[in-house]
Amino acid sequence: MNTSVEIAGVKLKNPVMTASGTFGSGMEYSDFVDLNRLGAVVTKGVANIPWEGNPVPRVAEVYGGMLNAIGLQNPGVEVFAKRDLKFLEGFDTKVIVNVCGKTVEDYLEVVERLSDEKRVDMLEINVSCPNVKEGAIAFGQKADALFDITKKIKEKAKQPVIMKLSPNVTSISEMAKAAEAAGADAISLINTITGMKIDIYKKKFVLANRTGGMSGPAIKPVAVRMVYEASHAVKIPVIGMGGISNYEDAVEFIMAGATAIAVGAANFHNPYATAEIVEGIERYMTEQGIGDIGEIRGIV
Amino acid sequence: MSGKMKCEAKVLSQELLSEGIYDLWLQVPFAKDVVPGQFVGVFPLNKATLLPRPISICEVDTNGSAIRLVYRVVGSGTAEFALYQPGDYMMVLGPLGNGFPLDKAAGKRAVVIGGGIGVPPLLETAKRLSKAQGSKAPAKISAVMGYRNSDTFLDDEFTNFAEVYVATEDGSLGTKGNVIDAMKEQDVPCDVIFACGPMPMLRGIKAYAQEKGIKAYLSLEERMACGVGACLGCVCKTKEVDEHSHVKNARICTDGPVFDADDLDM
Ligand SMILES: Cc1cc2nc3c(=O)[nH]c(=O)nc-3n(C[C@H](O)[C@H](O)[C@H](O)COP(=O)(O)O)c2cc1C
Numbered sequence: 001m002n003t004s005v006e007i008a009g010v011k012l013k014n015p016v017m018t019a020s021g022t023f024g025s026g027m028e029y030s031d032f033v034d035l036n037r038l039g040a041v042v043t044k045g046v047a048n049i050p051w052e053g054n055p056v057p058r059v060a061e062v063y064g065g066m067l068n069a070i071g072l073q074n075p076g077v078e079v080f081a082k083r084d085l086k087f088l089e090g091f092d093t094k095v096i097v098n099v100c101g102k103t104v105e106d107y108l109e110v111v112e113r114l115s116d117e118k119r120v121d122m123l124e125i126n127v128s129c130p131n132v133k134e135g136a137i138a139f140g141q142k143a144d145a146l147f148d149i150t151k152k153i154k155e156k157a158k159q160p161v162i163m164k165l166s167p168n169v170t171s172i173s174e175m176a177k178a179a180e181a182a183g184a185d186a187i188s189l190i191n192t193i194t195g196m197k198i199d200i201y202k203k204k205f206v207l208a209n210r211t212g213g214m215s216g217p218a219i220k221p222v223a224v225r226m227v228y229e230a231s232h233a234v235k236i237p238v239i240g241m242g243g244i245s246n247y248e249d250a251v252e253f254i255m256a257g258a259t260a261i262a263v264g265a266a267n268f269h270n271p272y273a274t275a276e277i278v279e280g281i282e283r284y285m286t287e288q289g290i291g292d293i294g295e296i297r298g299i300v
Numbered sequence: 301m302s303g304k305m306k307c308e309a310k311v312l313s314q315e316l317l318s319e320g321i322y323d324l325w326l327q328v329p330f331a332k333d334v335v336p337g338q339f340v341g342v343f344p345l346n347k348a349t350l351l352p353r354p355i356s357i358c359e360v361d362t363n364g365s366a367i368r369l370v371y372r373v374v375g376s377g378t379a380e381f382a383l384y385q386p387g388d389y390m391m392v393l394g395p396l397g398n399g400f401p402l403d404k405a406a407g408k409r410a411v412v413i414g415g416g417i418g419v420p421p422l423l424e425t426a427k428r429l430s431k432a433q434g435s436k437a438p439a440k441i442s443a444v445m446g447y448r449n450s451d452t453f454l455d456d457e458f459t460n461f462a463e464v465y466v467a468t469e470d471g472s473l474g475t476k477g478n479v480i481d482a483m484k485e486q487d488v489p490c491d492v493i494f495a496c497g498p499m500p501m502l503r504g505i506k507a508y509a510q511e512k513g514i515k516a517y518l519s520l521e522e523r524m525a526c527g528v529g530a531c532l533g534c535v536c537k538t539k540e541v542d543e544h545s546h547v548k549n550a551r552i553c554t555d556g557p558v559f560d561a562d563d564l565d566m
Contacts, residue, residue, distance in 0.1 A: 022526070023530055024529065024530040028526070028528045028530040028554070032306070044532075050541075051547065052548070053532065053549065056534070057522065058523070058532070058534075059534070061349060061351050064348050065350055066350055073547065075546035076546060216350050267530070268352070268525050269352075270306065272306065
């Protein structure tokens with residue numbers, strides 16, 4: 001049985017990744033999961049300098065999911081490289097570093113700083129975080145801005161570049177095509193869907209940031225539809241995520257056209273989720289007589 | 301290293317302790333590893349929910365491999381927990397957080413201070429302090445508890461381990477006012493404080509400790525998601541840039557919930 005998949009020449013032992021921001025750099029979840037079992041660890045968004053993030057409350061539960069407005073708190077790329085990448089050195093899994101910024105220059109600084117880091121297999125560029133005010137989201141919501149930043153990053157990057165797309169757009173196909181046209185090696189989607197929750201007794205917003213990004217099982221149908229549309233719009237590989245909690249969900253995304261999948265908020269409900277999904281996919285393939293995971297990709 | 305796990309926990313008993321406050325004993329494999337002040341994440345079975353509910357550990361029975369949770373029903377998740385019967389199973393994640401640094405009480409007059417639903421974790425704290433031997437033993441243990449009114453809970457159980465003082469907002473029992481009022485009125489001897497309760501109370505304790513030049517260790521609460529330090533949902537402001545975040549934010553779920561009051565920017 002072959003569960004391995006390839007993205008821009010990087011071979012993953014299986015299609016299961018962690019979704020950025022929900023798994024740290026793997027340290028915290030290595031109490032629960034053998035990181036060697038995963039196709040890739042995708043790290044929390046990292047910027048050129050440390051970011052404080054948003055005031056609390058930063059998280060809230062909603063029906064079938066959650067809202068978060070962490071605001072991309074991170075220790076900056078220097079600490080990240082010395083500590084987090086060092087920690088990941090010991091594991092036999094691919095490392096995808098999620099990059100955030102407020103300006104094009106911020107992104108480029110991180111991309112350049114990481115360019116000679118051997119432990120970085122790929123870069124995932126987050127142009128879709130709904131929780132940061134300073135314009136970063138604009139890169140993810142306007143096709144020409146997305147094209148522009150993708151092109152600039154591709155000029156500098158030494159590792160393959162995955163552009164992470166926002167679902168908060170009118171046409172996901174148009175965004176996917178813009179990323180591809182600018183030279184992106186792959187796209188990943190979806191980031192969180194902008195939401196809001198109000199406490200009717202306190203008569204206040206639940207999150208200090210007022211709005212937050214929704215994730216979890218409730219967003220899955222939206223994500224599956226968008227992955228399907230995007231994978232029909234472009235030829236580059238698509239990494240699917242949004243509400244995946246078990247192997248059935250993962251297979252659904254692969255059938256919609258995803259080459260790999262990522263597990264996010266489900267880690268909070270079940271810290272063993274990623275490893276269980278790897279095992280579940282293997283079991284499913286055996287039961288269904290599927291020799292190569294590629295056989296079911298985009299099968300619908 | 302840390303032995304955190306998500307596991308099934310058998311309900312051994314559950315009763316109503318006071319209005320809206322439940323007293324639950326759960327059998328868990330990690331009971332012997334628990335440090336007072338640590339907490340568990342409890343998952344509702346309701347499929348519409350995603351996140352664990354953080355609940356502090358009130359008491360540990362190391363022989364029976366069991367932990368006691370005393371919690372208030374505040375939403376649909378805890379309302380579900382209140383329905384569990386002996387023999388049922390719940391899903392828990394634990395043990396989480398750092399716990400109180402009991403060694404700081406060695407040779408000192410220790411005071412545990414709890415406000416409302418912040419009282420429970422101090423019971424095991426007082427119990428362990430009272431069991432400390434030789435040079436590790438505190439010179440004295442007092443417990444100061446604040447409640448809204450005379451409908452109190454757990455205060456009677458502290459008498460086994462500590463000299464007990466109670467404050468009520470309406471004055472129906474003990475000192476009228478808050479825990480600081482009780483400390484002052486009763487002149488509670490105090491060299492070190494371990495506290496858990498609402499933010500205004502903790503702020504008051506920090507000010508009181510600073511005024512007296514003594515150490516205070518405060519257990520904080522915040523809305524949490526992962527509970528294991530990965531998501532950065534539950535942070536608190538610190539005075540200095542902290543080791544993990546490299547900004548002035550510490551993770552309550554893993555760097556805390558207990559912090560040295562001097563390190564916090566409250
Ligand atoms: C707490 C939290 C933090 C996140 N942080 C990031 C981040 O730093 N960078 C990023 O690209 N996406 C971030 N995301 C989005 C996830 O990677 C993922 O795209 C989204 O949550 C949908 O997947 P899910 O429903 O499985 O959680 C975050 C999501 C959550 C819940």
